[in-house]
Structures are given as structure tokens and as C-alpha cells.
Amino acid sequence: MKRPLFWDKSGTIYALFLKPLGFLYAYTIRRRFEKSVPYQPKIPVICVGNISVGGTGKTPVCLAIAEWYQRHGYRVVFLNHGYKSKLQNVVVDTSRYDSQMLSDEALLLAQKAPTIIDRNRGRGVATAEKMGADLVIMDDGFQNPTVIKTLSLLVFDGRKGIGNGCCLPAGPLRETLEQGLKRADAVVIVGQDETGLEKKIQEQFSDTVILKGQLVPFCLKNHSIKRAIAFAGIGCPDKFFDMLRHYNIELEKTYSFSDHHHYSLSDLQEILLYKGTILTTPKDAIKLPKEVLDRVTVIEAPFIFEKEEEWDIFLKKGIQ
DSSP: OOOOGGGGSTTOHHHHHHHHHHHHHHHHHHHHHHHOOOBOOSSOEEEEEOSBOSOSOHHHHHHHHHHHHHHTTOOEEEEEOOTTOSOOSEEOOTTTOOTTTSOHHHHHHHTTSOEEEOSSHHHHHHHHHHTTOSEEEEESOTTOOSBOOSEEEEEEETTTTTTTSOBTTTSSBSSOHHHHHTTOSEEEEESOOOSOHHHHHHHHOTTOEEEEEEEOOGGGTTOOOOEEEEEEOSSOHHHHHHHHHHTTOEEEEEEEOOTTOOOOTTTTHHHHTOOSEEEEOHHHHTTSOGGGGGGOEEOOOOEEESSHHHHHHHHHGGGO
16 A cells, blocks of 8 residues: 555544544554563574554665674574565575565565565574574564564654654554554664654653664766656655655656555556666566566665664674
């Protein structure tokens, strides 16, 4: 689904009407933790999650954290729940499986480190232990109580923050900010903090570690693209389009698809008629039919730590 506009506006009649359902949703998350008997891992588990649905930047943050641990000599294994994946309890093999079988995030993660898809997080961590992993990085799973985490990071998009502050379906939150911060070891703000989220967090939980970073498209630093069209099926397509405009690319047209969209040739028919440059994200490219890949330019934008010394101090806690 695409993000409803009222999720980012306070006091709308839609949010007011749906707010009781939001309280119920948050309550079910809280009860899930009260009733669960979690798996006790033998190795560190770093959970990178969110409380706000869609487009926060979890997967780029996971990749950056994995690279940090790999640089320090640790064997990293990713654990992903496999959104819309047809296979479960598998180790991703990109030579055998494609985006029709597995989640787009899992395929991206597998390019960096061995990746397990399993909604049963305890079983997934046990699989990683058998594979000889030094640590597991969970892409998502902050609301999953079945594994004891060594560190839990909450990722927020700096542009959206917590939206209208309401829980689903009245707003974008899976649980209240207060409820989430009680279990978080750190908050990660991706991009510029445009909603005053840092101040809001410090007012409620002054001891919360707040880390920051940016998605940086190095390929656009000295680019020669003057005009193009762009398409994206991610949590927040406008964030991708605005990034392109920031680098002085004139977008003649943009196409937004729902998050995790699987592309058919008919989806791309109008896009492929364009004679110039066609831009998209790595997450979208991994779901494109192979015969159109040579027509598309993929814009990589890895997550880059701000204040690396603060990240170093925090990530070392995961292996101490």
C-alpha cells in the first residue's frame, strides 16, 4: 500500500476516527512481549528495526553495520523475515532463487553476507549459529519477541519522523514512541531531522543514544545526467525523487509503485518508451525482468555514518 497522506498530518478526522484501533494495535504488540518465551542466542544478535512502517532506511543501515563488523574481522550473517517470500527457513542462494521466490531485501543483503530467511527468528538465529556466524544482524524484527537481542536499533526517516504520532491504522506507527524507546538501545535518524524527532526523544528518554547518517549517492557526485525519468517501488518514492533533484537532475516524469512491487513488462511499458535515461533504486532493480536491465540506470545510495566515533563506541557494545 502507499502511505496515506493523513499519516503525516496532526489532528485529521481520519486519524481521530481510527485512533481506537491504533490503541488496540499497540496493545497487541505489548502483549506479545509479555507472553513470549524468547530464544537465548549463543552469539550476539543486532536488531535493526523500526516502529514506523515503510521507507525508514533499515536495509541500508543493516548493510553499513555489517560492513563495520566485517572490517573488524567478524563473520556476519543476516536474518530477514522474507516479506512476501515463497520460501522460508532457507539460506539465500542468488544462483537458484530470484525476487519472485524471495524478498527484495533478502536478495540485497545476500550480496553483502550470507542471509537466512525465516519468520521464526529463534530458528533463524540457531541456523546462523550452525553456519559458524560470529553475530547475526536482523533486518526488521524489533516487534518480534522470540529472540533476545544484544542490541536493538530503531531507524527513523528524518523527513517523516513519527508522522502524526498515531498507531496503525490511524498513523504510521506499529507501537507508540514511548513503548518502542523502552526497548531500544539506540535511535538512528536517516537524513536531516526535519520534524524535531531528536528533541522529542531527548525530552522523553534523555539517556537514549541517538546516531545519525545519510544515504549518499556517490555515483551522482560528478554525474553528467541532465534530465531523466525515474521510478521506484519503495516505502517513500518521493525521497528517491527528491534526492535526484538535489543533484540537479531534471525529472521529466516520475512513477511511484507500492513498496515491494514486483515488476512485469506491462508495468514498464510506458517507462521503456522513454528515449533518455531511466533511473531507479537497487531495491527496484532486483525485481525487474532481466531483459530490461540494460535500459535502466541504478542509483546506489549507501548509508554513511555521521560522527563515526559515536558509531564505533556503540557497535563495540555488540561484541563485548
